[in-house]
């Protein structure tokens with residue numbers, strides 16, 4: 001006899017934590033560091049704050065399998081009313097809006113808290129103060145897994161004695177430092193490449209302190225929130241938007257709720273769907289919704305999203321990052337114009353670095369990024385690896401083994417990740433095409449450099 | 463100003479449907495067929511019913527982008543009280559118990575319903591009748607995405623005129639038959655290899671009817687539900703089990719709630735944790751729970767799970783399946799003894815097929831299965847591909863190109879899938895090791911056959 005049951009999101013992700021990257025103590029330690037660091041960077045560079053971040057991993061003095069991971073940032077802080085849910089309720093987030101951020105799932109911090117709770121039995125410790133707040137708030141939060149609600153174990157606040165603003169998050173968990181050490185250092189190194197404007201201090205369990213020093217003062221353009229684009233719409237989304245819109249007419253609804261839709265476009269879509277533009281949004285019936293979606297899909301005159309809301313890194317910062325970390329002989333980067341997939345604008349950036357201190361390898365070393373997050377695992381199923389491997393590098397003057405590194409960065413209001421652990425990107429055709437165009441462009445610049453170098457060498461030999 | 467928000471599971475998976483395999487119309491059509499077929503097979507062979515399944519994909523007469531997918535089975539049916547949630551509420555399942563089934567997430571059918579709702583605007587149609595029921599029940603169900611609750615659009619029942627039992631599920635959705643045709647046929651073909659005891663009729667949108675006929679009468683041993691094994695326990699799980707257990711003492715709790723724990727083992731664990739065996743489960747405090755988990759982890763005398771609850775396919779059925787579908791010259795299969803990872807017993811089975819109608823290829827064709835589900839995508843990041851590629855096939859008398867197919871099947875109460883779309887398995891060390899031992903064993907048998915064949919040929923030539 002089948003026993004039916006419903007799970008809460010916390011029960012579901014507790015049972016399937018490996019889906020989120022928490023598959024064993026070594027991966028869990030890595031994932032905890034990255035989830036907290038990504039939150040810290042979102043809280044700073046997305047708000048034009050030059051990030052100053054401290055990451056400390058300590059080994060427990062009693063139980064050598066236990067570690068504490070602490071990440072402090074100088075970001076915008078978290079309003080105290082939201083702290084319990086931000087850390088104690090799965091699927092709770094401030095990043096569910098249409099804006100390019102590292103975070104997108106509302107799971108990262110909670111999965112780390114959950115893993116810590118399962119393996120070390122301790123609540124997460126959060127200290128935070130928003131910029132305009134006169135107080136500093138501290139919490140100890142645990143997740144009630146059965147109900148997906150936060151349990152506040154301890155809370156308090158005190159008056160701020162300084163101008164400090166930001167957040168400190170500390171999680172205790174079972175880890176495996178020896179097995180995750182190289183991946184954690186590589187993650188930090190790759191973060192320094194894509195975010196050379198960040199000051200990151202890292203103290204590891206062996207007491208080693210590494211300072212990834214800011215090497216450029218320039219910050220990327222911060223991301224802006226945008227309205228959805230009509231080409232990303234489906235029947236369900238349109239129904240939800242129609243029922244919650246404050247617009248008084250169908251025409252006002254389309255112009256107000258979507259980007260790239262002016263009066264002319266709205267009237268054309270409405271007429272194509274055989275509807276009355278003065279209809280109240282809530283009066284559109286199911287068949288009307290379907291005809292609207294159909295009209296939008298078949299309309300070829302709707303302008304694509306501009307993409308100027310995206311926060312690309314830019315060639316200057318990428319080259320500075322590659323130079324500072326890889327110390328190559330040659331470096332070049334490119335930022336492509338915005339493109340679109342499924343109604344989401346995206347920008348592909350590519351960088352190439354050659355020679356200098358780069359170690360020769362049998363195929364290009366690939367530095368993959370999505371919304372400024374370094375992706376280290378599952379390279380084999382990532383679209384960027386597929387593109388880089390499909391290129392005949394001999395055409396660009398490169399014969400392996402060669403000291404060649406390729407950087408690929410995709411930014412978008414929605415990254416088509418293959419899993420909630422954010423390790424690889426699906427091969428969406430539009431994205432794959434843009435990556436290829438970007439990589440071939442920087443490869444051509446490398447070829448020009450190698451050709452020029454070879455000629456200079458031949459010249460010198462005469 | 464950050465806008466915080468909570469999502470329901472339906473809102474989350476609606477926004478991130480590509481995580482579940484619904485990334486575009488072609489993949490969605492494929493995923494819908496497989497999710498429904500996997501439910502149909504779970505409802506039959508896990509209950510010792512020889513599956514008779516009909517899969518029909520029709521193209522909409524008006525809109526050539528729309529399809530209906532209908533799957534009918536002769537399974538155990540669904541009790542009518544559970545139908546609305548089974549199809550209209552995400553994270554609702556009868557497979558959240560510790561038993562080896564294809565289903566495990568409580569998402570499959572709902573994701574297909576959701577995709578159909580978004581792209582075709584139609585509810586799912588379900589007709590079902592449990593074996594002992596005198597009525598046939600029918601429903602049209604939609605998902606209220608905002609609240610993750612079912613909306614019953616239509617319902618009814620009538621008296622059964624025959625002995626029919628089973629379920630028919632029909633979903634309308636946007637698809638792309640031309641792009642998913644070969645994958646759908648391959649999925650059915652691979653299902654026929656692993657389940658040659660199933661009768662599957664498939665009618666495609668072009669009107670073609672293919673009959674995957676039962677080629678063996680033997681069914682696999684059905685899976686049994688088991689209690690959790692102590693080696694899979696963590697602090698959170700133990701807390702939840704202690705608070706919900708009906709046991710009167712801590713000793714009774716351990717013996718009753720876990721497999722492989724008798725009185726002696728229970729007393730040893732309790733004493734190691736410094737606790738009183740007569741303590742009521744609900745009186746164990748946080749520190750006591752941590753000490754219990756620690757005692758269990760460091761105890762080396764707890765028997766590993768027996769694994770006799772697992773439903774392996776067995777060499778006879780695997781060889782029959784490989785013969786019937788691939789028509790090779792040589793075939794051999796092996797079922798390994800149960801092994802363990804993270805407290806879950808698992809069995810690896812391997813099959814090898816050579817020559818005959820198999821087309822030569824540059825590396826072995828890999829047929830991957832997990833809990834009898836064929837895995838077709840993301841082969842590059844799957845542990846089985848990693849193992850098969852790491853083997854030097856020259857040692858076994860195979861030089862490529864060669865007509866060689868390798869089958870790998872992992873069965874367990876928990877498959878470490880990399881994503882909820884069930885396409886690839888993570889490389890858990892214990893599982894990887896078992897796959898290698900199994901594949902090398904059937905490779906040795908192939909070598910013996912090839913050697914014998916070569917000798918016979920040399921003999922004949924003299």
Ligand SMILES: Nc1ncnc2c1ncn2[C@@H]1O[C@H](COP(=O)(O)OP(=O)(O)OP(=O)(O)O)[C@@H](O)[C@H]1O
Pocket residue numbers: 035039040043073075076077078086087092093094095102103104105106107108109110166167464
């Ligand atoms: N260091 C921080 N500074 C400011 N806000 C933070 C910080 N850490 C977490 N938050 C807030 O808590 C929320 C939840 O974080 P969490 O990592 O769980 O989800 P997310 O970042 O929104 O999405 P993802 O699962 O993709 O990481 C964030 O959306 C953010 O609003």
Ligand SMILES: Nc1ncnc2c1ncn2[C@@H]1O[C@H](COP(=O)(O)OP(=O)(O)OP(=O)(O)O)[C@@H](O)[C@H]1O
Pocket residue numbers: 002497501502505535537538539540548549554555556557564565566567568569570571572628629
């Ligand atoms: N054809 C069927 N016959 C009997 N029961 C079914 C059938 N299809 C669905 N069900 C029931 O509906 C439940 C939900 O199915 P669904 O596919 O959504 O989740 P699942 O199979 O439990 O897990 P997964 O997401 O891994 O597929 C199943 O657990 C099962 O109880």
Ligand SMILES: [Mg+2]
Pocket residue numbers: 035038039103104107108109
């Ligand atoms: Mg986050």
Ligand SMILES: [Mg+2]
Pocket residue numbers: 497500501565566569570571
């Ligand atoms: Mg299912």
